[in-house]
Amino acid sequence: MTHRVVVVGAGFGGLFAIKALRRADVEITLINGTAYHLFQPLLYQVATGILSEGEVAPPIREVLRRQDNVDVRLGWVQDIDVESKVVSVAGPGIDYTVPYDTLIVAAGASQSYFGNDGFADHAPGMKSIDDALELRARIFGAFEVADLHTDPETIERWMTFVVVGAGPTGTEMAGQIAELAHRTLRGQYKHIDSRKARILLVDAVGAVLNTFGDHLSAKAEIELGKLGVEVRTDTKVVAVDATGIEVESNGQRERIPAMTKVWAAGVSAPPLGGKLAAATGAKTDRAGRILVEPDTSLPGHPEIFVLGDMMNLAGEDGKPLPGVAQVAIQSGRHAADQIKRRLTGKETGQPFRYFDKGSLATISRFSAVASIGKVRLSGFPAWVVWVAVHLFYLVGFKNRVTAVLHWAVSFLGRGRSERVSTEQQAFARQAIRAYGDPFRRTDDRSTATGTADEQAR
Numbered sequence: 001m002t003h004r005v006v007v008v009g010a011g012f013g014g015l016f017a018i019k020a021l022r023r024a025d026v027e028i029t030l031i032n033g034t035a036y037h038l039f040q041p042l043l044y045q046v047a048t049g050i051l052s053e054g055e056v057a058p059p060i061r062e063v064l065r066r067q068d069n070v071d072v073r074l075g076w077v078q079d080i081d082v083e084s085k086v087v088s089v090a091g092p093g094i095d096y097t098v099p100y101d102t103l104i105v106a107a108g109a110s111q112s113y114f115g116n117d118g119f120a121d122h123a124p125g126m127k128s129i130d131d132a133l134e135l136r137a138r139i140f141g142a143f144e145v146a147d148l149h150t151d152p153e154t155i156e157r158w159m160t161f162v163v164v165g166a167g168p169t170g171t172e173m174a175g176q177i178a179e180l181a182h183r184t185l186r187g188q189y190k191h192i193d194s195r196k197a198r199i200l201l202v203d204a205v206g207a208v209l210n211t212f213g214d215h216l217s218a219k220a221e222i223e224l225g226k227l228g229v230e231v232r233t234d235t236k237v238v239a240v241d242a243t244g245i246e247v248e249s250n251g252q253r254e255r256i257p258a259m260t261k262v263w264a265a266g267v268s269a270p271p272l273g274g275k276l277a278a279a280t281g282a283k284t285d286r287a288g289r290i291l292v293e294p295d296t297s298l299p300g301h302p303e304i305f306v307l308g309d310m311m312n313l314a315g316e317d318g319k320p321l322p323g324v325a326q327v328a329i330q331s332g333r334h335a336a337d338q339i340k341r342r343l344t345g346k347e348t349g350q351p352f353r354y355f356d357k358g359s360l361a362t363i364s365r366f367s368a369v370a371s372i373g374k375v376r377l378s379g380f381p382a383w384v385v386w387v388a389v390h391l392f393y394l395v396g397f398k399n400r401v402t403a404v405l406h407w408a409v410s411f412l413g414r415g416r417s418e419r420v421s422t423e424q425q426a427f428a429r430q431a432i433r434a435y436g437d438p439f440r441r442t443d444d445r446s447t448a449t450g451t452a453d454e455q456a457r
Helices: 012-020 040-047 117-121 129-146 152-158 168-184 214-227 271-280 325-343 380-393 397-412 423-435 438-456
Strands: 003-008 026-032 070-074 076-081 086-091 094-099 102-105 160-164 198-202 229-232 236-241 244-249 252-257 260-263 301-306 359-364 367-372 375-379
Touching: 003 012, 003 094, 003 325, 012 026, 012 102, 012 325, 040 129, 040 168, 040 380, 070 086, 076 271, 102 271, 102 325, 117 236, 117 423, 129 152, 129 168, 129 260, 129 423, 152 160, 152 252, 160 168, 160 252, 168 198, 168 214, 168 229, 168 359, 214 229, 214 359, 214 367, 214 375, 271 301, 359 380, 367 380, 375 380, 380 397
Parallel strands: 003 026, 003 102, 026 070, 102 301, 160 198, 160 260, 198 229
Antiparallel strands: 076 086, 086 094, 236 244, 244 252, 359 367, 367 375
């Protein structure tokens, strides 16, 4: 009987594990909550109109079309029976189970609001295509609505944008909103001056891009200042509502009226991590990540591997490995290698060794920061490295070509290729929550109708 491998999650970890098993004698079932692979590092460019969602989210079936040993299935894993080795999945309107011999869990990370989940209604995160399209609608819509008003306070509230979290995502987002306001949209409105938009970058830590080191952090803050971004470090968000945000700094609270808020602070493991830990007796950290063995398997369960953002594994410096794409990619390949060794009767259990290829973040067009080993780059040279690296990891030749074309439009010119947004994108989050699962409602309605028809007969 062919060895059955179930992979949960089509992010970098899951996808690279599957590709590494292309020639192995295994049957792979990939379970993912969407039909696409998401290149999350460029999600902010979808939100700010540079790239389309298709360029950062190619269909999984297209990516894996030449790999015959993969069965792609849509759904969300609800439970894992580690004794029977069965995964229970909720699909759109249908529940099903999938047996496994080896399980790879690489379900990524969720946005963390540090216990204030109600903030999500007013400050979307940056973890999904839905998030990015909602933010695109909110950002471009804010200028449209501001142009309709005559009251200065109302206009200012609509033209104030607050980004929470000064890591790479938040920094890139703040920089792109500033470029939109000061460069792309300049002169396109009759009643407002888009250059008067106020962009704030807020973080509870003491520095922008604090993991990049003091030198690059200072460079990034200077560049943001040149763009007109107000940077507020050592500032904690204490409340968020529809029309503003409250922050606290040095014991003083302040309310900032703002219609558009972006949450780019904090991540946590998805609920599946807690379920898997409970089923296997594994421990988790404060963010819900599972503490794994050196080979990324679970203690007492060598047949289960946990990868990428979901695992807590110490690097050579003794600190947990960061939740970045390279960790997911390399851990995915390592797990696949362990499976292949096990199938051929070779010794397994080799520890995962992470090779740090560095960190990158853009500030604006032609300006970025890069930390690669002992090398520190900033400005245009770092931006060139950023372009090259992101093109390399974009999945699909077509996506690379169109990304280059759209970057040319946005960075060499003033245009944005993807400014279209809809009312549904802006408000669907609340509508879906109120309406419930449409697939379940359809099933319930069909069942109820069938019962009534039978009674009538």
